[in-house]
Amino acid sequence: MMYPLVSELADDGIPVVVSCRVLKLARQPYYRWLRNPVTRRELDEAYRANALFDAHRDDPEFGYRLLADEARDEGSEAMSDRTAWRIASANGWWSVFGKKRSKNGKKPGPAVHDDLCVVIDEHGRERHQFTASRPNQLWLTDITEHRTSEGRLYLCAVKDAFSGRIVGYSIDSRMKASLAVRAVRNAVRNAVRMRGPDAR
Template sequence: MATPTRRQFTDAFKSEAVRLTRESGRPVAQVARELGIGDNLLYRWRGEQRQADAQGQTRQSMRADQDELTRLKRENETLKKERVFLTRAAAFLREGIPMRYRAIQEHDRRYPIRLMCRALAVSAAGYYAWRARPESARSVSARTVLSAIRVIHRESRETYGSPRIWDALLKQGQRIGEHRVARLMRVEGILAKTVKKWRATTQSNHRLPVAANTLDRQFTVAAPNRVWAGDITYVWTLEGWLYLAVLLDLYSRRVVGGAMGQRLTVNLAEQALMMALAHRAPTAGLVHHSDRGSQYAATSYQRVLTGYGLIPSMSRKGNCWDNACVESFFGTLKRELVCHRHYATRDEAKQDIFEYIEVFYNRQRRHSTLGYHSPVEYEARAAVA
C-alpha cells in the first residue's frame, strides 16, 4: 500500500485561511474542518501570522470603515426587502385566492394587511375569514415544503434553482415533484442568481509555440489527476482589476490550484500550477489543458510542465468550447458571487473569492455533472468505492 502524500500549502493559501478565521466570525475548528485541514495546523498558521503582524500595524481604522460598510449594506438590504412584496405581487396574482391569502399571512408583520389585499386584488374581509378557517392539508404541506426550500436556498447562498433544490429535497426524504418545487419557488420569488456574459482575457497574439489539442473536449475523466484544465479571468474592484488563475481537476471539477494578483502575468499562472502540484502530487502523464494565452505558452511555464512530466494541451484558436469546463466554472463564480458584490479593494475581493472556492464550491456546492455531489464529496465517494 502506497504511503499517503503529505499535503503542502502555499503561503497564499495559509494567509487566506488565517484571514478567514479572523473575518468570517466562525470558530477556528469550523474553518479548519471546512478547508479540510487539522485544527492544530490552522492554529499554528494563526500564531505565525500574529508574529508577522506585530510590527506596529493597526487595523482599527480599517475595521471602522468595514463596520460602516457592513451597516450600509445591511440598510440597503433592508430597503430591498421592503420592496419585495409589491415587486412580486404580479406573480401572486397568477395563483389562486388561497395562495394569495397565504402570501399575505406570511408578510403580515412587515406590511399593512389592507395594502397587501389591494395589491393582490382580494378583500380584507375574505382574508380574515380564510385565516379563521382550519388550514387545509395541502396548505400545510406547501408551507412545510416552502420552509425546507428556503433553508436549502439560503444555505446555497441563493445560487440553487429548482432542479438542485428538488434533488436536495429528495435526498432529505421528501416526496414531491420537480414541477411543484418550481411552482412554489416561482410564486415565492425564490430565484437563483443570474448575471450577464463577460469578455475573455486570452492573449493569443504571440509567436510562442502552442501545443496540440490533446484533450479534444474529452471532459469526462475516469480518475483524479488525469486531466487538469486552467484559465484566467478578472474581477473589478475600486482599486482596479484583480486577476484569478485556476486549475480544475476534470474528474471532479474541483479547483486544485488558484492564484490572484493585480497583473495578468506568467507568474500568476505559475502560482496556480505550483499550488496544484503541491496539493495533488500527480504522477507523470497528466494532461494539462489550457487556452493559447501567452501565460500558458511561455517558456518558463512549459518548463515546469516538462519538469513534472505533464502533457500540455491547448484549445484551438478562438474556440472557448475546447475549455468549456473552466469557462463554466468562471460563469458560476461570477453568476453566484462576483456580480453581486461591489469590492472596494483587491484584498476584499481575494478574501471573498477564496472563501467561495475553498469552503463553498469545492466542499458544499452541488454539481449537476457529479450527480449533485460537491467535488470533495464526489472524490471521497469514489475513493470508498
C-alpha cells in the first residue's frame, strides 16, 4: 500500500496532489484511508493473531488447529482453522513437536532415537510390528478428546502390547505434553507396584 508513503511525503512538505500524481494514485481513496488508516479487517486480523500468539506462548507444543481451539475457548473472535493456519504460518508459530523444515530442500535426517517396532519383511521393506513377548516390553499410547457439557476433556492412555490392558492413564482439560508424561509415570508406578521395587 502506497498511502503511508504519501502521508510521509506530506509531512516532509511535498503536496499530496504531487505525490498522488507521481505515484498514479487517486486522491479520494487516499483521504478515505487517512480518516481510517486501519481497516476493520486488519483490526480483526490483529486481534486473532494476538489470541493465537497468547495460546502459542502458553502451549508451544500445539499445532494451528489446537491454537485456534484455545483462542476460541478464551472468548476471542471466531476464526476458521484455515485462518489460524495462515496467521500461524506467516508468523512462524509452529508446534515444537513438528518436523523441522529443511532450508536447502533436502530430506530431514534419521530420527534421533531408535525405532524399536520396525521390522524388515520378506520383500526388504520396513514396517511396524506392535507385538511383545512379555508384559511391559512394549507400551503404546494414545490421546483422545471427549466433549463434555463443561468443555473438552483429554485422556491419555498407556496400553501394554502383550496383555492388551491399560496400564496407566491421565486426564486433563488441556492437551499438553505433561498429559502424556503423567500417563507414562502412572504406568511405571503401576508396573513397579505389580512386580516389586526391582521392576524395570
